[in-house]
Amino acid sequence: DERQIVQHCNRLLGLERTPLQQAERCPLTPSHYAYLKIADGCDNHCSYCTIPSIRGRQRSKPIEELVAEARHLVGRGARELILIAQDTTQYGVDIYHKRRLDDLIRKLAKIEGVEWLRLLYTHPAHWWDGLIDVLVETPKVCRYLDIPIQHISDRILAEMNRRTTRTEITQLIQKLRERLPGLALRTSVIVGFPGETDDEFQELLDFLGQVRFERLGAFTYWREEGTQAAGFACQVPQKVKEERFHRVMSLQQKVSLRFNRSLVGRVLPVLIDQQADTPPIQFIGRTQMDAPEVDGRVLITDGQTRVGQFCKAKITEAYEYDIVGQIASPF
Numbered sequence: 001d002e003r004q005i006v007q008h009c010n011r012l013l014g015l016e017r018t019p020l021q022q023a024e025r026c027p028l029t030p031s032h033y034a035y036l037k038i039a040d041g042c043d044n045h046c047s048y049c050t051i052p053s054i055r056g057r058q059r060s061k062p063i064e065e066l067v068a069e070a071r072h073l074v075g076r077g078a079r080e081l082i083l084i085a086q087d088t089t090q091y092g093v094d095i096y097h098k099r100r101l102d103d104l105i106r107k108l109a110k111i112e113g114v115e116w117l118r119l120l121y122t123h124p125a126h127w128w129d130g131l132i133d134v135l136v137e138t139p140k141v142c143r144y145l146d147i148p149i150q151h152i153s154d155r156i157l158a159e160m161n162r163r164t165t166r167t168e169i170t171q172l173i174q175k176l177r178e179r180l181p182g183l184a185l186r187t188s189v190i191v192g193f194p195g196e197t198d199d200e201f202q203e204l205l206d207f208l209g210q211v212r213f214e215r216l217g218a219f220t221y222w223r224e225e226g227t228q229a230a231g232f233a234c235q236v237p238q239k240v241k242e243e244r245f246h247r248v249m250s251l252q253q254k255v256s257l258r259f260n261r262s263l264v265g266r267v268l269p270v271l272i273d274q275q276a277d278t279p280p281i282q283f284i285g286r287t288q289m290d291a292p293e294v295d296g297r298v299l300i301t302d303g304q305t306r307v308g309q310f311c312k313a314k315i316t317e318a319y320e321y322d323i324v325g326q327i328a329s330p331f
């Protein structure tokens with residue numbers, strides 16, 4: 001049914017929260033940020049995924065239509081626009097016969113009132129230098145990128161039909177970190193893909209420990225009827241999948257805590273998402289390194305501000321997922 005499809009899509013797209021992230025979240029979506037769906041459908045055919053058969057081929061919205069929609073959202077109070085699609089990096093291929101996410105970003109960044117542009121769901125195989133150039137020259141694009149790698153073993157990547165390799169993913173990450181200082185990278189990985197050996201899982205775990213993604217979602221492989229991977233031999237037992245999931249999450253908690261601790265003492269721009277009624281927390285916000293719903297929060301314990309405002313907050317404490325801060329000044 002529709003609910004199951006949505007849950008499944010959320011899981012595949014990295015929208016589903018881990019148990020640790022589920023605590024104390026407000027379900028309301030405020031008006032100061034908005035999702036801008038730039039395309040629907042997908043032509044990638046990852047072997048584990050049903051989305052192409054449910055949503056069909058990719059259909060991008062024309063740039064002019066998206067600019068008009070963005071202006072409308074900004075008119076209603078949105079200050080952060082979050083670009084989404086099944087694969088945002090493929091935006092435009094179906095209607096312009098070339099990737100045009102770079103052109104779209106240039107146009108959206110010119111809209112008065114847009115403060116943050118956030119890119120979700122980029123495909124590691126579909127990045128190109130021109131897109132990185134636009135991010136470098138457009139400070140409104142959050143120094144946050146979501147690049148779901150799903151795995152790092154070349155054999156598993158090929159079985160997943162991800163059309164990329166460990167070497168290419170590593171080079172892309174190096175290039176992004178070099179050209180975009182202060183970048184926070186989010187990824188998602190699938191553990192327990194059919195045939196994933198102990199060594200292949202260890203390769204993934206070692207890679208995550210080396211690259212230290214600032215944000216990460218992990219998922220256990222789900223055998224989805226009708227997909228190519230559902231018919232693969234050597235399905236991994238559920239217990240093994242869960243054990244691997246916990247090892248990834250336990251590593252990520254350490255990575256995340258270390259990163260968050262590095263922020264203590266710094267003054268960061270924060271967008272206030274909601275008022276809090278749990279003293280000493282007065283407001284809850286996000287840095288540009290956090291997407292709503294899936295990433296960490298800034299818990300503001302002191303200072304005057306209001307929901308939908310940008311401010312600068314001095315970070316005073318750090319936990320695995322959230323950080324604590326005090327308002328230092330208006331934006």
Ligand code: SF4
Pocket residue numbers: 012042043044045046049050051052086087123
């Ligand atoms: S990129 Fe792959 S995982 Fe994402 S929607 Fe398309 S087929 Fe599914």
